[in-house]
Amino acid sequence: MTEPTGLRERKKQRTRAAISDAAIELFLAHGFDQVSVAQVAEAAEVSRRTLFAYFPTKESLVVHRFADHETESARVVRARPDGRTPLEALREHFLDGLDRRDPITGLNDEPGVRALYELIFATPALVARMLEFNQTAEAALTEALTETAGVEVGEARVAAAAIVAVLWTLARENLAAVVAGRPADEVFPEAEAAAQEAFRLLDGGFGSLGGRSGVANATERERHG
Incomplete structure (x- = not known):
């Protein structure tokens, strides 16, 4: 059964928010340059591929x-x-x-x-x-x-x-x-x-x-x- 568009979009928004929140928490705690994209993906419980699907660059996780x-x-x-x-x-x-x-x-x-x-x-x-x-x-x-x-x-x-x-x-x-x-x-x-x-x-x-x-x-x- 195909997932309704509204539900699918809400899931995407939650995933995007979770990735960004995890990234900013790590950056604030350790510094932007000291945290890798892999560490952000691990903290957000997503793959690097998924992370880059939402945020094309490391900087975009913040700005x-x-x-x-x-x-x-x-x-x-x-x-x-x-x-x-x-x-x-x-x-x-x-x-x-x-x-x-x-x-x-x-x-x-x-x-x-x-x-x-x-x-x-x-x-x-x-x-x-x-x-x-x-x-x-x-x-x-x-x-x-x-x-x-x-x-x-x-x-x-x-x-x-x-x-x-x-x-x-x-x-x-x-x-x-x-x-x-x-x-x-x-x-x-x-x-x-x-x-x-x-x-x-x-x-x-x-x-x-x-x-x-x-x-x-x-x-x-x-x-x-």
């Missing part, structure tokens, strides 16, 4: 947890309401992420999240893979800007590179503060102010994407009543 964010900025730009500029939409999305302590903003002091980020930034191979994510993010955002904001490809490419770099820098600065032992709630006001200033600078450099001048200050006033 796949950020895969949903790889083209997030492009999705935000495409889904923005009528009348909202790309920079307004991206600014509001990032500020909302700070409010929610979204791990992708770096402003999350949960031990597991902090440990995972520390692992990534202490491992050159994982940092390199995250930078590849940024390249994909830039390409997707460039396409979204040209298709939805009427921006020429050249300007869109430069703007996308700047936006992705700003988001990456903000997240790393927030994470550095958290790793230093400061609670996320304490860091939040500084993180919010830094984000507002960063988007103000982006707005000044890419006016066609930001709309009106002073939008960052207006947004801040709205957020604080």
Whole structure:
């Protein structure tokens, strides 16, 4: 009897999660470079062949947890309401992420999240893979800007590179503060102010994407009543 598609997919998801959980537990305990793929497969109780069917590289065992964010900025730009500029939409999305302590903003002091980020930034191979994510993010955002904001490809490419770099820098600065032992709630006001200033600078450099001048200050006033 053929297994129902839904059940089969759920089994795949559980296997994928079990492999990733086993890998990250080992990496956190012993270090990324000190753990082999064979050891991960043994801990997850799967074969090496099965492991590679789910995760094509050792690095993907870790960074796949950020895969949903790889083209997030492009999705935000495409889904923005009528009348909202790309920079307004991206600014509001990032500020909302700070409010929610979204791990992708770096402003999350949960031990597991902090440990995972520390692992990534202490491992050159994982940092390199995250930078590849940024390249994909830039390409997707460039396409979204040209298709939805009427921006020429050249300007869109430069703007996308700047936006992705700003988001990456903000997240790393927030994470550095958290790793230093400061609670996320304490860091939040500084993180919010830094984000507002960063988007103000982006707005000044890419006016066609930001709309009106002073939008960052207006947004801040709205957020604080």
